[in-house]
Amino acid sequence: MQNKSDDFIVPEPPRLDRAVIDEWLTHFPELNGLDDPVWQKVLDSARPVEIPAGTTVFRDGDGCQNYMFVIEGSVRVQKMAENGREIVLYRVSAGEACILTTSCLLSHQRYPAEGITETDIRAISIPVARFDEGVAGSAGFRAFVFSSYGQRIADLILLVEDVAFGRMDIRLGQYLLDAADDEGNVAGTHQAIAAELGTAREVVSRQLKEFERRGWLRLGRGVLKISDLATLRNHLSATL
Numbered sequence: 001m002q003n004k005s006d007d008f009i010v011p012e013p014p015r016l017d018r019a020v021i022d023e024w025l026t027h028f029p030e031l032n033g034l035d036d037p038v039w040q041k042v043l044d045s046a047r048p049v050e051i052p053a054g055t056t057v058f059r060d061g062d063g064c065q066n067y068m069f070v071i072e073g074s075v076r077v078q079k080m081a082e083n084g085r086e087i088v089l090y091r092v093s094a095g096e097a098c099i100l101t102t103s104c105l106l107s108h109q110r111y112p113a114e115g116i117t118e119t120d121i122r123a124i125s126i127p128v129a130r131f132d133e134g135v136a137g138s139a140g141f142r143a144f145v146f147s148s149y150g151q152r153i154a155d156l157i158l159l160v161e162d163v164a165f166g167r168m169d170i171r172l173g174q175y176l177l178d179a180a181d182d183e184g185n186v187a188g189t190h191q192a193i194a195a196e197l198g199t200a201r202e203v204v205s206r207q208l209k210e211f212e213r214r215g216w217l218r219l220g221r222g223v224l225k226i227s228d229l230a231t232l233r234n235h236l237s238a239t240l
Helices: 018-027 037-045 101-106 127-137 139-165 168-179 189-199 201-213 228-240
Strands: 047-051 056-058 066-072 076-079 086-093 114-117 122-125 185-187 218-219 223-226
Touching: 037 122, 037 127, 037 139, 066 101, 066 127, 086 139, 086 189, 101 127, 101 139, 122 127, 127 139, 127 168, 168 185, 168 189, 168 201, 168 223, 168 228, 189 201, 201 218
Parallel strands: none
Antiparallel strands: 047 122, 056 114, 066 122, 076 086, 076 114, 185 223, 218 223
């Protein structure tokens, strides 16, 4: 049946040109030497994707339809509990693939968390059917998928250990050192910092006020400034 003239048809994304393929493989060198027929089918199905910042790319409970290779930008993957508390599980940056996407595609389960673009994203997307064929029929592609999956699992185990057993003052202090700019400023609300650390906002606020009482930082609205970097570092070193 012919479509009506006013029907909207989603356009087919353009195929990759050589320059985009080269950029992709620069970020994912493990794929650079693959030349088997199954991998070529995966390559032929790949399409460029551009997603603006602030976009929810998947939600808790969504099905997974594509496997994406990020070549520019960052996606934040987070889990929110029924009581409203949230934790940042990890970020997917250039040269990385999402472990939850891999898990959902391999197990045919739905997403257990959500992913939000923190910046504009450029990525390469392959459909689930070609992903399945690649894992089944291309030894090189399969090795890449499971290697990146294993690395991310190890990172998540470290996160679980950190949340379960790490001292909050140490975890918060290290986060502040990592997040501070060259002038010692750390942008973000207490709620945002709590989400990064997987704890309650009240816990972060209480610990930040203690740091301020000790003279290590000054609290402001939406930003704080580390005022005694050396002492904060010494505190972390002495308690590790």
